[in-house]
Amino acid sequence: MVAYFFPPLGGAGVQRTLKFAKYLPDAGWDPTVITVSARDYWMADDSLAAELGERVRVVRTASVTGLGMLKRLAPRHAGRPGAPRRSAAGLRRLRTLASWFLVPDAYVGWIPYAEAAGKRLLREAPFDLIYTTSSPDSAHLVGRALAREFHLPWVADFRDPWTRRLSYRPPTRWHDARQRKLERAVLEEASQITVTAEATRDDFQARNPQITAGKVAVVTNGYDEDDFAPWADLHPAPGQMQILHAGQLNPERPAEPFLRGLHRFFGAQPHARGRLRVRFVGAFYENDVRCAQRLGLEDAVIFEAHRSHREIVAELLRSHLLLLMEQDSERGGLILPGKIFEYLRSRRPVLGLLPRGAAWDLISRLQAGSCCRTGDEESVSLELARYFAAFERGGPAGTGLDEARLSVFERRSLTRRLASLFDSMTGG
Numbered sequence: 001m002v003a004y005f006f007p008p009l010g011g012a013g014v015q016r017t018l019k020f021a022k023y024l025p026d027a028g029w030d031p032t033v034i035t036v037s038a039r040d041y042w043m044a045d046d047s048l049a050a051e052l053g054e055r056v057r058v059v060r061t062a063s064v065t066g067l068g069m070l071k072r073l074a075p076r077h078a079g080r081p082g083a084p085r086r087s088a089a090g091l092r093r094l095r096t097l098a099s100w101f102l103v104p105d106a107y108v109g110w111i112p113y114a115e116a117a118g119k120r121l122l123r124e125a126p127f128d129l130i131y132t133t134s135s136p137d138s139a140h141l142v143g144r145a146l147a148r149e150f151h152l153p154w155v156a157d158f159r160d161p162w163t164r165r166l167s168y169r170p171p172t173r174w175h176d177a178r179q180r181k182l183e184r185a186v187l188e189e190a191s192q193i194t195v196t197a198e199a200t201r202d203d204f205q206a207r208n209p210q211i212t213a214g215k216v217a218v219v220t221n222g223y224d225e226d227d228f229a230p231w232a233d234l235h236p237a238p239g240q241m242q243i244l245h246a247g248q249l250n251p252e253r254p255a256e257p258f259l260r261g262l263h264r265f266f267g268a269q270p271h272a273r274g275r276l277r278v279r280f281v282g283a284f285y286e287n288d289v290r291c292a293q294r295l296g297l298e299d300a301v302i303f304e305a306h307r308s309h310r311e312i313v314a315e316l317l318r319s320h321l322l323l324l325m326e327q328d329s330e331r332g333g334l335i336l337p338g339k340i341f342e343y344l345r346s347r348r349p350v351l352g353l354l355p356r357g358a359a360w361d362l363i364s365r366l367q368a369g370s371c372c373r374t375g376d377e378e379s380v381s382l383e384l385a386r387y388f389a390a391f392e393r394g395g396p397a398g399t400g401l402d403e404a405r406l407s408v409f410e411r412r413s414l415t416r417r418l419a420s421l422f423d424s425m426t427g428g
Contacts, residue, residue, distance in 0.1 A: 010045030064109030261380020333357020
């Protein structure tokens with residue numbers, strides 16, 4: 001398994017690979033994970049490594065990343081890993097610089113180290129299969145090189161789209177052509193493609209008709225029942241309605257559209273001030289804080305630093321309403337965020353500010369909350385009014401989602417699905 005984002009790095013992108021590695025031994029597969037030893041990332045979560053059993057081997061390598069280089073050259077703009085507040089302008093400068101010189105991404109400097117580790121492992125002992133996961137897309141180039149040399153089946157897992165990622169902005173037509181060529185090579189050469197949503201699968205196949213039918217399989221993200229077991233008795237406290245957004249904000253997914261709707265709600269129902277609190281827990285940007293201040297929401301909106309995954313699960317269960325946001329664009333409609341499944345398992349209603357697409361469809365299908373278009377301030381205000389009225393009446397905070405509808409998203413079930421793909425490719 002080739003995965004840059006792996007504990008002790010934190011964030012939502014770590015969970016998918018971590019949980020597969022945790023449960024694959026139960027399905028007959030012993031993983032060796034090639035990952036990075038550095039912490040050139042905004043978030044870390046040292047508690048996650050404790051989930052890995054003895055049958056999971058982790059091999060850590062050196063790396064050279066765009067963030068690491070920027071920290072050395074211009075530390076004022078780079079920030080520091082773990083810092084809760086970041087500069088959107090600084091990140092844009094980093095991305096622009098990286099897009100000119102680092103292809104396919106700012107982690108391309110990891111490729112030679114990961115490739116060398118993979119070759120050493122494959123020469124030392126027999127392996128049955130190579131699995132790579134992105135972001136970063138550089139991981140797939142490691143897998144391609146190893147699969148070519150050692151003639152092993154290769155699964156390329158896309159947690160995020162490549163050239164359809166929200167932050168994808170190639171600086172020139174040459175860069176765009178190069179990125180698309182690399183993406184096409186991975187899609188064609190991998191033995192199997194896995195994605196997290198039907199929308200991503202359909203988009204890949206529509207843009208790449210040369211891919212054979214069935215080559216792209218959907219294995220969604222999910223939730224781990226073990227994460228919720230310690231908090232079985234947690235419930236929202238009465239007295240103040242708690243709204244939670246768990247996870248980092250980014251320039252493509254800022255807090256402002258929701259904050260404008262919240263401002264409008266308070267304008268219509270001023271008595272709600274003091275009885276409703278919104279928390280953004282995770283890395284955020286200076287622009288988010290300034291927007292809340294500009295709208296006079298400092299008394300109701302709190303921005304907090306990243307917390308451990310264990311703590312975040314507890315916060316979900318303490319909340320009355322969970323906030324999910326995505327950019328209102330065609331690309332945004334492809335995104336099915338990993339945290340949505342933990343939102344669902346918490347059985348707290350979800351308010352989605354979303355484009356029509358994968359996340360909207362899932363929330364609607366499971367009747368797990370409500371959705372409105374990103375930027376529709378009036379709809380956000382009306383939905384907040386509806387949820388607040390239910391809170392004032394003392395109505396139940398749960399969605400009533402039953403085990404049967406949720407269990408298909410449990411990590412053990414999803415890992416068995418992945419293992420069955422592995423088995424079909426290796427005759428297992």
